[in-house]
Amino acid sequence: MRVVIARCSVDYQGALEAHLPLATRLLVVKADGSVLVHSDGGSYKPLNWMAPPCSMAQVAPDEAEREEGVEQVWVVSHAKRDDTLRVRLHEVIHDTSHELGIDPGLVKDGVEAQLQALLAEHIHTLGDGFTLLRREYPTAIGPVDILCRDPGGATVAVEIKRRGDIDGVEQLTRYLELLNRDPHLAPVQGVLAAQLIRPQARVLATDRGIRCVTLDYEALRGLDDAGSRLF
Structure with missing residues (x-):
């Protein structure tokens, strides 16, 4: 799992279009390929995400993005739908990866x-x-x-x-x-x-x-x- 805290903006294009303006957010990239964008509120639900099967590529910002201060761009594309998540990172505050291994799953008590x-x-x-x-x-x-x-x-x-x-x-x-x-x-x-x-x-x-x-x-x-x- 990769955990990134960065000042970023996010644009989603697919069945609809959605835009998250520039702010500091938590970005989670999981081993299954999913990418989730979280804020420091709103409970557990991400502000936007791309569920697997999908792939992520890091590309260089274009000229307009560089002028805006974008340092790197993530392009996350769904494998079966024409859905794209474009994450523009202006400043990376924290970037770390961890190997979590196989999760045993949730064991419910009182079922x-x-x-x-x-x-x-x-x-x-x-x-x-x-x-x-x-x-x-x-x-x-x-x-x-x-x-x-x-x-x-x-x-x-x-x-x-x-x-x-x-x-x-x-x-x-x-x-x-x-x-x-x-x-x-x-x-x-x-x-x-x-x-x-x-x-x-x-x-x-x-x-x-x-x-x-x-x-x-x-x-x-x-x-x-x-x-x-x-x-």
């Missing part, structure tokens, strides 16, 4: 698969007397995350999400409609279990007779005792 395994292990989170029947219960439209029974022996289908929204309620509704056709399971109740449940999803779930349960990931892992908290 739905982990929540499913933890809830299956601690099925009493849904209430005293609940018993697990099966994880990933197969149906014609996909597997139900958890199938269990409540203390009264009724079947309960549980849909697990990190963030419970309307789509999750709709998905569970489809499962319930299908499961309730099976006389060995019916009547089947529904539970939407998530770390965060959006208000609109909670309203829709309540309207459809679906119970909402908020999951505490740390408590399920045994790292936090929710009952002992002061707040």
